[in-house]
Structures are given as structure tokens and as C-alpha cells.
Amino acid sequence: MYKTAILIMSDKGARGERQDLSGKQIKESLGPSYSVEYYKIIPDEKDQIMAEMRYICDQLSPALLLTSGGTGFSSRDVTPDATREVIEKVVPGIPEAIRYYGLQQTPKAMLSRAVAGIRGKTLIINLPGSVRGVRESLAAALPALDHALDILQGMASECGQG
Numbered sequence: 792m793y794k795t796a797i798l799i800m801s802d803k804g805a806r807g808e809r810q811d812l813s814g815k816q817i818k819e820s821l822g823p824s825y826s827v828e829y830y831k832i833i834p835d836e837k838d839q840i841m842a843e844m845r846y847i848c849d850q851l852s853p854a855l856l857l858t859s860g861g862t863g864f865s866s867r868d869v870t871p872d873a874t875r876e877v878i879e880k881v882v883p884g885i886p887e888a889i890r891y892y893g894l895q896q897t898p899k900a901m902l903s904r905a906v907a908g909i910r911g912k913t914l915i916i917n918l919p920g921s922v923r924g925v926r927e928s929l930a931a932a933l934p935a936l937d938h939a940l941d942i943l944q945g946m947a948s949e950c951g952q953g
């Protein structure tokens with residue numbers, strides 16, 4: 792089981808004006824190998840996002856922190872910028888794979904500025920805000936995630952084959 796945290800960045804969601812269907816989609820896509828032990832909806836405020844990410848990684852130390860929302864071009868979209876400031880190592884391959892997969896579904900996939908990286912023993916991955924964006928992004932990332940988390944948690948050291 793991989794201990795997982797979900798952070799939803801949505802101004803409307805935080806005000807109770809939007810039902811969070813993207814968080815629900817994350818849980819559905821992850822399946823039973825991931826245990827979601829923390830879930831929160833917060834507004835698109837950079838300082839609040841950074842504080843929340845630091846709290847999750849440093850106090851709760853999940854294997855995986857998935858975020859949804861705020862990766863686009865609007866002035867309130869600051870999730871990747873906040874993420875970049877809290878991560879210790881950048882993991883470019885995950886957003887590369889997500890956008891590569893996404894571009895085969897919609898050209899708009901290139902408009903996500905999502906990043907991924909490591910803080911402590913937690914892998915942080917930004918996902919887009921829409922349900923479709925979440926579903927497609929996780930379809931791209933999930934096949935390598937278990938191996939990534941096993942290495943990060945010190946449960947695997949060799950890549951082997953397959």
C-alpha cells in the first residue's frame with residue numbers, strides 16, 4: 792500500500808461552489824494499492840499551497856502527493872510555481888510522459904505547466920484540474936509509479952527488466 796495525499800487547488804472548490812470531481816477521479820484511478828490518508832481543497836494561493844505541501848511532506852511523509860488544478864495560464868494558476876519552490880529534486884520525466892500521452896488525446900495537453908519532484912521521501916506530481924485531465928494524466932503516470940515509490944521508500948534498489 793502506498794500512503795497517498797491529495798491536494799486540490801480550486802478557488803471555487805475552497806468556497807464550496809464546486810463539487811470536487813477531480814479528487815474523486817484521482818481515488819478511482821489509483822485503485823486499491825494506494826491508500827489516501829489526507830485530502831484537502833485549498834484556494835489558488837501560492838503561500839498556502841507551499842505551506843500545505845511542506846506540512847504534508849515533512850509531517851505526514853506520504854509516498855505520493857498528487858495535486859490537481861492550477862497548472863494552466865490564468866493569473867490564479869500557481870500550483871507548478873509553488874511546487875517548484877518546495878521540491879528538492881525535479882523529476883522531469885513524469886510530466887514529459889503525461890504531456891506526451893495527453894497530446895495524443897488533445898492538443899490542449901501542452902497547456903499544462905505541471906511539474907513533478909521529490910521532497911524528502913514524498914513524490915509530488917501536479918495534475919490538471921479537469922476530471923479528464925486527471926484521468927488521462929494518471930493513465931500515463933501509473934505504470935511506472937509503483938517502481939518509483941518503491942525506490943523512493945527504499946523498498947527497491949534495482950530496476951531489472953519489465
Ligand SMILES: Nc1ncnc2c1ncn2[C@@H]1O[C@H](COP(=O)(O)OP(=O)(O)OP(=O)(O)O)[C@@H](O)[C@H]1O
Pocket residue numbers: 799800801802803804809810811812813814835859860861862863865867868919920921922
Ligand atoms: N476539483 C474539480 N472538480 C471538477 N472539475 C474541476 C475541478 N477543478 C477544476 N475543474 C474543471 O477544470 C477546469 C480548469 O481548472 P482550473 O484549475 O483552471 O480551475 P478554474 O477554472 O480556475 O476554477 P477554480 O480554481 O475556481 O476551480 C475548471 O474550469 C473546471 O471545469
Ligand SMILES: Nc1nc2c(c(=O)[nH]1)N[C@H]1C(S)=C(S)[C@@H](COP(=O)(O)O)O[C@H]1N2
Pocket residue numbers: 859860861862863864868892893894896897899900901902903904918919920921923924925927928
Ligand atoms: N491529458 C490531458 N491533459 C490536459 C487536459 C486534458 O483534457 N487532458 N486539459 C488541458 C487544459 S484545457 C488546460 S488549460 C491545462 C491546465 O489545466 P488546469 O489549469 O486545470 O490545471 O491542462 C491541460 N492538460
